[in-house]
Amino acid sequence: RKEVEQDPGPFNVPEGATVAFNCTYSNSASQSFFWYRQDCRKEPKLLMSVYSSGNEDGRFTAQLNRASQYISLLIRDSKLSDSATYLCVVNVAGGFKTIFGAGTRLFVKA
Amino acid sequence: EAGVTQSPTHLIKTRGQQATLRCSPISGHTSVYWYQQALGLGLQFLLWYDEGEERNRGNFPPRFSGRQFPNYSSELNVNALELEDSALYLCASSLHRVMSYEQYFGPGTRLTVT
Numbered sequence: 626r627k628e629v630e631q632d633p634g635p636f637n638v639p640e641g642a643t644v645a646f647n648c649t650y651s652n653s654a655s656q657s658f659f660w661y662r663q664d665c666r667k668e669p670k671l672l673m674s675v676y677s678s679g680n681e682d683g684r685f686t687a688q689l690n691r692a693s694q695y696i697s698l699l700i701r702d703s704k705l706s707d708s709a710t711y712l713c714v715v716n717v718a719g720g721f722k723t724i725f726g727a728g729t730r731l732f733v734k735a
Numbered sequence: 736e737a738g739v740t741q742s743p744t745h746l747i748k749t750r751g752q753q754a755t756l757r758c759s760p761i762s763g764h765t766s767v768y769w770y771q772q773a774l775g776l777g778l779q780f781l782l783w784y785d786e787g788e789e790r791n792r793g794n795f796p797p798r799f800s801g802r803q804f805p806n807y808s809s810e811l812n813v814n815a816l817e818l819e820d821s822a823l824y825l826c827a828s829s830l831h832r833v834m835s836y837e838q839y840f841g842p843g844t845r846l847t848v849t
Contacts, residue, residue: 666823667842668840668841668843669778669840670840671837671838722780722791723768723783724780725770725777726777
């Protein structure tokens with residue numbers, strides 16, 4: 626079983642749609658969580674950190690459920706420019722490991 | 736403020752040669768991470784340096800090695816190159832060894848082994 630699992634997609638949605646991604650992690654010692662986006666052949670860019678209380682940044686909302694060991698990302702009012710691969714990232718305490726999920730591809734179409 | 740920089744942008748080597756990749760972190764960042772991303776695959780953690788020391792390494796053979804210099808820049812060395820080493824090598828830096836800090840990535844070095 627992978628330490629961080631994401632639905633690879635692709636998710637094909639029209640502009641204006643709401644789309645949600647989930648990510649599960651297996652290590653209960655996981656300490657901090659992030660969402661990154663990666664455009665084709667580019668480096669990952671930090672989208673947002675994920676806090677236990679949940680956090681929102683404009684059209685993006687991230688949630689963490691420690692009991693069920695998953696994090697989620699909600700994108701509202703999708704734009705064409707949101708098309709990218711979204712990476713779930715987990716930092717594990719103790720072992721000092723950063724683990725990237727394989728990513729979920731999103732295509733937003735006009 | 737300058738971001739993470741990496742050099743070279745592209746590197747072409749033949750099997751059996753050695754490759755050296757370089758990374759300069761964001762000013763003030765002491766931690767540097769190296770990742771390998773093969774075409775169409777996810778990021779695989781290679782190495783983590785902080786304050787000049789190797790703190791952790793991923794599941795890669797010993798021919799992948801590196802170091803961090805006193806100015807916190809870092810070098811990744813890959814010896815005895817194999818065809819499957821062809822990938823995008825990404826460097827990231829973070830403010831401190833505390834794991835809750837976000838990592839910021841450089842544009843990567845694309846290594847091609849022929």
